[in-house]
Amino acid sequence: MRKPKFFRRFDYHKSLLPNSVLAELEEGVNSIEQAVEKTGRTIGYPGWNLIYYIILSHLNPDSFNVIIETGSNVGCSTIALTQALKDSHYDGQVYSVELLPENHTRAQDNLSKAGILDLVDCRLGDSREVLKSILEEVKSVRIAFLDASHLLEDVFQEFELIYPLLEDNSIVIFDNTYQIAESHEDQRVFGALHKIKEMYGGNLINLEFVSWFTPGVAIWQKKPFPTIDTPPYLPFAATPQQTSLGSEQITETLPSKGNSGRLEQSSGEQVSPQQPVASLLGQILRYYSRWPVGVAALAIALNTGALFLSGVSQWLMVASGTLLLLLLIGHVASKADTVLQELKTVKQQNQKAIATLRKRIKAKQLKNG
Numbered sequence: 001m002r003k004p005k006f007f008r009r010f011d012y013h014k015s016l017l018p019n020s021v022l023a024e025l026e027e028g029v030n031s032i033e034q035a036v037e038k039t040g041r042t043i044g045y046p047g048w049n050l051i052y053y054i055i056l057s058h059l060n061p062d063s064f065n066v067i068i069e070t071g072s073n074v075g076c077s078t079i080a081l082t083q084a085l086k087d088s089h090y091d092g093q094v095y096s097v098e099l100l101p102e103n104h105t106r107a108q109d110n111l112s113k114a115g116i117l118d119l120v121d122c123r124l125g126d127s128r129e130v131l132k133s134i135l136e137e138v139k140s141v142r143i144a145f146l147d148a149s150h151l152l153e154d155v156f157q158e159f160e161l162i163y164p165l166l167e168d169n170s171i172v173i174f175d176n177t178y179q180i181a182e183s184h185e186d187q188r189v190f191g192a193l194h195k196i197k198e199m200y201g202g203n204l205i206n207l208e209f210v211s212w213f214t215p216g217v218a219i220w221q222k223k224p225f226p227t228i229d230t231p232p233y234l235p236f237a238a239t240p241q242q243t244s245l246g247s248e249q250i251t252e253t254l255p256s257k258g259n260s261g262r263l264e265q266s267s268g269e270q271v272s273p274q275q276p277v278a279s280l281l282g283q284i285l286r287y288y289s290r291w292p293v294g295v296a297a298l299a300i301a302l303n304t305g306a307l308f309l310s311g312v313s314q315w316l317m318v319a320s321g322t323l324l325l326l327l328l329i330g331h332v333a334s335k336a337d338t339v340l341q342e343l344k345t346v347k348q349q350n351q352k353a354i355a356t357l358r359k360r361i362k363a364k365q366l367k368n369g
């Protein structure tokens with residue numbers, strides 16, 4: 001293991017905390033040792049507020065919000081999560097799973113003192129088993145906070161259990177993301193995040209300077225935005241389909257509820273090698289239906305207008321019309337070059353993506369016998 005680190009803070013105003021029970025528990029605490037005694041192995045400040053505000057900002061007013069936590073410990077992070085649900089006034093339920101009976105009991109006591117136990121279903125047991133039964137009972141998971149065992153395979157297993165019930169914009173929060181392990185040791189949450197990224201793609205944000213031994217909190221999301229057309233200010237930028245065709249983004253959706261293991265992009269769209277070319281052509285058409293058409297029309301109008309004039313004004317109009325046409329031709333030529341380059345890249349990406357998919361299909365076939 002590398003040297004212990006912590007970014008848990010004690011020099012803050014306790015009134016900032018989302019629930020007064022957290023403030024009472026942290027009263028007089030000035031060191032990590034005192035903190036562990038009073039609030040257990042919790043993410044602490046500003047982690048509590050971080051998850052409180054993430055949750056408050058991500059609960060859906062139009063649906064029933066399921067929040068799942070693994071690793072309740074003595075209930076401090078559970079208080080932050082649940083207080084956010086309470087303060088949102090939206091429908092929902094928090095589930096929190098803890099392995100050790102004494103922690104489970106302390107968590108319930110703390111939640112009861114915090115006045116929010118009615119919003120939490122505290123379950124005792126191994127998260128990898130208990131999650132299965134919770135996931136049978138709920139339709140989808142809006143937010144998951146995975147903070148139980150931090151061994152690579154344990155974190156990954158929890159993620160895989162929850163994955164089928166995540167919507168595109170649901171989020172999964174991980175604590176202890178810093179690479180604390182030496183290369184020969186279990187790579188823990190850090191390793192699990194690499195594995196998740198490799199197998200499921202998605203988007204990850206890592207907030208390094210929060211929490212403690214091991215610090216770091218990361219947020220994962222499958223697909224935060226629906227697919228959009230190319231924004232007008234980026235006429236030749238790759239569309240979301242093109243950018244996500246990089247081989248590392250292609251992922252095989254594992255067989256799960258309502259999913260027969262078909263091959264998809266991480267965004268959930270089926271991969272079609274024709275898509276990027278069609279979308280590139282679409283972009284070109286959209287682009288040239290804007291200002292270049294206007295410039296061409298102006299140049300033609302100037303040259304046509306010149307036919308009805310004579311003398312200096314005729315030459316001036318012909319000269320400016322021709323100049324505009326020349327500029328336009330130069331611009332088109334340089335864009336054509338860009339398009340050719342892009343087509344080349346798309347072709348390479350497609351070849352890479354197809355090779356990755358083939359490899360994955362083969363590996364899966366071997367695994368399934």
Ligand SMILES: C[S@@+](CC[C@H](N)C(=O)[O-])C[C@H]1O[C@@H](n2cnc3c(N)ncnc32)[C@H](O)[C@@H]1O
Pocket residue numbers: 041042043044070071072073074075076077078097098099100103125126127128147148149
């Ligand atoms: C780091 S603490 C959780 C801290 C808590 N989330 C917080 O921030 O206040 C990890 C907790 O997970 C529990 N745990 C470890 N392995 C577990 C498992 N397989 N299933 C459920 N809980 C587990 C431990 O007993 C411990 O209480």
